[in-house]
Amino acid sequence: MTTTVIEGAHVVTVSGAEYPGGHVVVEGNRITAVGAGPAPAVEGATVVDGRGCLLTPGFVNTHNHLYQWVTRGLAVDSTLFEWLTTLYPVWAGIDEHAVHTSASAALAQLALTGCTTTTDHHYVFPSDGGDVFAAEIRAAQDVGLRFHPCRGSMDLGRSDGGLPPDGVVEDRDTILAGSEAAIDRWHDPAPGSMLRVALAPCSPFSVTGELMRESAELARRRGVMLHTHLAETLDEEAFCRERFGCSPLEYVERFGWTGEDVWFAHAVHLDDTAVKRIGETGTGVAHCPSSNARLGAGIARTRDLRAAGARVSLGVDGAASNEAGSLLEEVRHALLFARAVGGPQALTVRDVLELATLGGAAVVGRTDEIGSLEAGKLADLALWRIDGLQHADVADPVAALVLGAPPPMELLLVNGRTVVERGHVRTVDVEALARECVAVHRTLIEKAG
Numbered sequence: 001m002t003t004t005v006i007e008g009a010h011v012v013t014v015s016g017a018e019y020p021g022g023h024v025v026v027e028g029n030r031i032t033a034v035g036a037g038p039a040p041a042v043e044g045a046t047v048v049d050g051r052g053c054l055l056t057p058g059f060v061n062t063h064n065h066l067y068q069w070v071t072r073g074l075a076v077d078s079t080l081f082e083w084l085t086t087l088y089p090v091w092a093g094i095d096e097h098a099v100h101t102s103a104s105a106a107l108a109q110l111a112l113t114g115c116t117t118t119t120d121h122h123y124v125f126p127s128d129g130g131d132v133f134a135a136e137i138r139a140a141q142d143v144g145l146r147f148h149p150c151r152g153s154m155d156l157g158r159s160d161g162g163l164p165p166d167g168v169v170e171d172r173d174t175i176l177a178g179s180e181a182a183i184d185r186w187h188d189p190a191p192g193s194m195l196r197v198a199l200a201p202c203s204p205f206s207v208t209g210e211l212m213r214e215s216a217e218l219a220r221r222r223g224v225m226l227h228t229h230l231a232e233t234l235d236e237e238a239f240c241r242e243r244f245g246c247s248p249l250e251y252v253e254r255f256g257w258t259g260e261d262v263w264f265a266h267a268v269h270l271d272d273t274a275v276k277r278i279g280e281t282g283t284g285v286a287h288c289p290s291s292n293a294r295l296g297a298g299i300a301r302t303r304d305l306r307a308a309g310a311r312v313s314l315g316v317d318g319a320a321s322n323e324a325g326s327l328l329e330e331v332r333h334a335l336l337f338a339r340a341v342g343g344p345q346a347l348t349v350r351d352v353l354e355l356a357t358l359g360g361a362a363v364v365g366r367t368d369e370i371g372s373l374e375a376g377k378l379a380d381l382a383l384w385r386i387d388g389l390q391h392a393d394v395a396d397p398v399a400a401l402v403l404g405a406p407p408p409m410e411l412l413l414v415n416g417r418t419v420v421e422r423g424h425v426r427t428v429d430v431e432a433l434a435r436e437c438v439a440v441h442r443t444l445i446e447k448a449g
Contacts, residue, residue, distance in 0.1 A: 004048060006026075007038050011024060015374055023039035055384075062284070063121060063317055066136050066318075067094055069109075070105075079235065096135040111409075111412055113326040120150060123152025124152075151199055153200070153201050153211060172208070196224070196225075199225075203230070204230070219261070260365075265286045268300045285312045289337045302355075314352075316330055328401075335347050380414050
């Protein structure tokens, strides 16, 4: 069992304490000590000089579509429904190789921006594409991030009144069998797990109510969590009002979709009643500020949701609607957008750091293991260098991280393993990945015609 000591950094535990010039001790895959001043001597330990750095828990990304990395830069001036209509034919061409390549690149970028745990929402399963779900899991194992993939689904095609083309949807029996098979094969509920599965019917405009109900029943029978898009745009609100006679939240509640085992992506267009309901049921929200802004969807009521008792976290969303794929960028945007509509006290710099860490841990049900720097928790942590020109004279190290330019990643540990060191991903060849992403992108565009 290896031991790593990081000392001299400004340590932000997120659970309350901060230690300027503090230390953290990691033994194996667990944190064993956190405190002020130099660390106690540990024979044989690897000592990391953290002077000039900020040490935080690793970030938790609660919404993404990893396969989209190779379809960036399309429909850049479109609304959500226009964007989806443009991209569905491109996504219909994905296969195992495309998904593994795309996921590997997106996960490497997440690592470079402080992420140690990520979810993913994969809902496109071409009949001739092979095992695309396994492909993204293999990518996460290669890069080394803790992974919560969501087995997504769509069964409401255009001919039945949904948005997606019929060629990219599955029938309900196939979806439910695939969902149970994903749980059987991949879900690991054990403490310290690197891989947990959730079920994730896509959205009110791409799935049937029957699928929503049966997925919820299956997830609860098997003890896994539930995830879906909700209340992202006014178009979605209008769709639900016209087709179902109610709001998106009222619609999914018919099928049991609130509670501590549920989290929604986006949740932008909520009235006071919906905010209160999400809060009182303890439902989670993945706030995706960059994607919502890129698509002109609006700004989520982050402060109100937190005040109501909702579990609120951050997500980068798919790279086709957020080409940066940076979780650190979401931290900054969450703060700025909240203040743009709610004033300078809407969120503090430490509030948004909490959204990215403990908030994410709460949404995926793992606050006992990740999200803060405490003895006994898993060794998922990020060491940011803030002693260069862009940050050295920023009075508050947390403000330097949140409001300043993105700082270099000095060290990223996931489960005690080095994934990023001195700004370089150590687990995969990012230059080769970049070249392969270009080739896959071109192939998908050619296949789409």
